[in-house]
Amino acid sequence: MIFRRALQRELAQTAAAVFVALFAILISTVLIRLLGQAAGGSVPADAVAALIGFGALAQMPTVLTLTLFIAILVSLSRSYRDSEMVVWFAAGVPLTSWIRPVLIFALPLVLVIGAGALYLSPWAQQKSGEYRARLDSRDDTQRVAPGVFRESSSAQRVFFVEVGAGEDGRVRNVFVSEQTRSGGLVVIVSSEGFLRSDGEGRRYVVLENGRRYDGTPGTPAFRVMEFGRYEVQLEQKQVTSQLARTRAQPTALLLAQQDKRSLGELVGRIGVPVVALLLALLAIPLSFVNPRAGRTNNMLIALLVYLLYSNAISVFQSWVTQGRVGFVPGLLLPHLVVLGALGLLFYTRLAVSPFWRRRT
Numbered sequence: 001m002i003f004r005r006a007l008q009r010e011l012a013q014t015a016a017a018v019f020v021a022l023f024a025i026l027i028s029t030v031l032i033r034l035l036g037q038a039a040g041g042s043v044p045a046d047a048v049a050a051l052i053g054f055g056a057l058a059q060m061p062t063v064l065t066l067t068l069f070i071a072i073l074v075s076l077s078r079s080y081r082d083s084e085m086v087v088w089f090a091a092g093v094p095l096t097s098w099i100r101p102v103l104i105f106a107l108p109l110v111l112v113i114g115a116g117a118l119y120l121s122p123w124a125q126q127k128s129g130e131y132r133a134r135l136d137s138r139d140d141t142q143r144v145a146p147g148v149f150r151e152s153s154s155a156q157r158v159f160f161v162e163v164g165a166g167e168d169g170r171v172r173n174v175f176v177s178e179q180t181r182s183g184g185l186v187v188i189v190s191s192e193g194f195l196r197s198d199g200e201g202r203r204y205v206v207l208e209n210g211r212r213y214d215g216t217p218g219t220p221a222f223r224v225m226e227f228g229r230y231e232v233q234l235e236q237k238q239v240t241s242q243l244a245r246t247r248a249q250p251t252a253l254l255l256a257q258q259d260k261r262s263l264g265e266l267v268g269r270i271g272v273p274v275v276a277l278l279l280a281l282l283a284i285p286l287s288f289v290n291p292r293a294g295r296t297n298n299m300l301i302a303l304l305v306y307l308l309y310s311n312a313i314s315v316f317q318s319w320v321t322q323g324r325v326g327f328v329p330g331l332l333l334p335h336l337v338v339l340g341a342l343g344l345l346f347y348t349r350l351a352v353s354p355f356w357r358r359r360t
Contacts, residue, residue: 004101007075011105015071022063023056030055047131054128061116061272066306068109069279072102073302076287095349098284106280114273118251122269125248161193170194174207187213190230205232264321267330271313278338279306285345309338 034048034055076098079085162173176188190210197203207230215222246254246265254262254269286302312334320330 004104007098007101008105010075010078011071011102014075015067015105015109018070018074019063019067022066026056026059026063027052030059050131051128054124054131057124058121058128061113061121061276064109064113064116065272065276065279068106068113068276069283069302069306072106072280072283073287073299076284077289077298080287080289095284095346099281102280102284106277110273110277110280113276117269117272122248122250125245126250129245129248174210184214184216188230190227206230207232260323261321263327264317264319264330267320267327268313268317270331271317271335274335275309275313278335278342279309282338282342282345285342285349288349309334312337 030052031048034051076085157176157178159177160175161171171193172191174188174190174193176186178186178188180186188207188210190207192209193205193207195203196206208228210227210230212225212227212230213222214225246261249262249265251266251269254266282305283302286298286305289298316325316330316334319325320327325333
């Protein structure tokens with residue numbers, strides 16, 4: 001009982017610390033990528049927080065899997081380094097006795113990881129895609145930011161507003177540059193502008209006291225027109241109902257479709273909790289550390305094992321999608337290989353003299 005309580009407490013504390021560190025890295029990575037997109041104008045600044053939330057939820061199963069693997073590995077490695085493991089072995093506690101407390105700690109997390117991979121992550125991917133579609137469907141007036149040059153959704157127009165809309169709804173010092181289909185250039189500058197809607201819901205941009213320049217770059221043929229009021233109707237965009245990506249489709253829909261792409265995605269989703277469970281067990285023999293040798297060798301090996309395992313799942317998922325491997329072999333083969341490696345590692349740590357070292 002002392003052995004189990006001490007291990008459970010240390011695993012919980014280590015897992016909490018690892019999760020905070022990994023989650024901070026995840027948020028920082030997503031934030032940097034979205035801030036770059038926001039600076040380029042492809043993502044509005046007010047949408048960054050929502051997209052960060054969707055991105056974090058989509059990657060949560062991976063973060064929890066790494067948290068579980070690293071927490072067990074670090075906790076047991078510390079026992080080896082501090083010679084606690086020698087004490088437990090001398091007290092008659094074999095290496096296999098660590099399996100039960102590790103499973104008691106890991107199984108609740110594995111269930112959470114499975115629910116995240118099968119339901120939460122696809123939902124987050126779907127909502128993120130729908131949110132981006134709504135952002136792309138906004139008209140150009142909703143993309144205006146004072147003091148920033150912005151490109152329209154069609155990439156044919158660049159506009160700039162020096163002073164944003166005040167209480168009267170008017171903007172000041174408006175600049176619009178538009179490339180025509182014939183290769184010409186239209187530049188419009190005005191001192192003021194505002195939006196208006198008619199009784200049928202159509203929206204118009206109204207510019208006042210400005211000039212319009214029409215011509216072809218590189219030639220002197222330009223036409224200048226002064227106006228007191230310039231009115232343009234805005235095109236009303238509709239939210240496009242595109243077919244959701246396979247990664248964003250619900251698991252129940254993938255099971256109902258049964259096509260190659262859906263089966264390949266199922267291989268990846270079902271494999272996530274299995275990977276978490278097998279990695280938790282692999283951490284027990286991989287945590288071995290010789291106190292007199294280097295302390296990072298097992299961590300490097302564990303990192304290599306994780307990369308190989310996750311890449312193998314991706315490869316088999318791609319093969320199932322391409323029809324090169326059936327669904328059942330693609331789902332089972334990588335896990336069976338790791339399960340065999342797990343048994344071999346336990347045998348290596350438990351056997352006094354492994355069969356490959358015996359002399360005849």
